[in-house]
Amino acid sequence: MYKKELYVFHEGKPKHAIVRNYRKDDFEGLIQIQQESFPPPFPSELWWNEEQLTNHITRFPEGALCVEVDGELVGSMTGLLVDFDPAHPSHTWSIMTDDGYIRNHQANGNTLYVVDICVKPAYRKADIGKLLMYSMYDVVTYLGIDRLLGGGRMPGYHKLADQLTPQQYVQAIVAGEVKDPVISFLLRCGRMPIALVENYLEDEESHHYGVLMEWKNPFKSF
Structure with missing residues (x-):
């Protein structure tokens, strides 16, 4: 499983951060990140639900990452493995990610496909999104697959x-x-x-x- 500790700069000050795999007891915090990032009139049914999050941590836990800053959950990123043919790139997000349920995850896939990346608005100037992206590159390298896409x-x-x-x-x-x-x-x-x-x-x-x-x-x- 993945865990990385470092400092991020939030409002000009270094803050202790941890990047790690998210788990069941993070679900409430993960949904809160979505609520703050996509407030009404964004439809609440498009926020993560518990079935989707459960699939993420059971089908491909390596691709379920989150960031804590001083103990507060502030961002997450989710992926699944797929077989991708660069000669035939056209597809939809819905089909490739199974609408975020990732039931189509392929354990032997050659590509880590990004389902979602989300950061609380208050922390977007702290480079949390970039931190998540580079952490997912670590996963690609660790798994020895071709790419993140x-x-x-x-x-x-x-x-x-x-x-x-x-x-x-x-x-x-x-x-x-x-x-x-x-x-x-x-x-x-x-x-x-x-x-x-x-x-x-x-x-x-x-x-x-x-x-x-x-x-x-x-x-x-x-």
């Missing part, structure tokens, strides 16, 4: 959709001409865009597109 929303696109195609929007982000809250964050975490996927998820801000972005295991030959 996931689809990133592009929530800034709706503001420029009348000027740029989705492909041009992604190109502008990579060129440093446009900043997107999600895609720019993933680039800072070392993720590489490999495909633009239409109808990736229901997301009006992104015009329902997702940018498929990977991190390759540097110890694997490609």
Whole structure:
């Protein structure tokens, strides 16, 4: 199982943090993170539920990570293993993650697929999201699989959709001409865009597109 201790800087001060696998007694805190991150009118039925969380810790506990800061649960990240063929990248989040229930987890899969990453708003300037992402890279390396993969929303696109195609929007982000809250964050975490996927998820801000972005295991030959 995974455990890492370090300091993060929150409001200018170092705070003791632990990254570890989450467990059943964390469920209430994990749901609270979702509630704070996605308050009403976001539909509460889309927050994690206990069945989903139970599946995460029983089917693939290695891919169920959380961060505590001074004993407070402030962020989580969840993944599952899938077999991914880079020659056929198109898919939906719903199908790839089983709507977050991960009953399709493949123990011998070649790719760790990101189901979700979520950080309490009060801690988003403390680089908790990046800490979770790099911790999941540790899991990829430990398991000896090919990559971490996931689809990133592009929530800034709706503001420029009348000027740029989705492909041009992604190109502008990579060129440093446009900043997107999600895609720019993933680039800072070392993720590489490999495909633009239409109808990736229901997301009006992104015009329902997702940018498929990977991190390759540097110890694997490609």
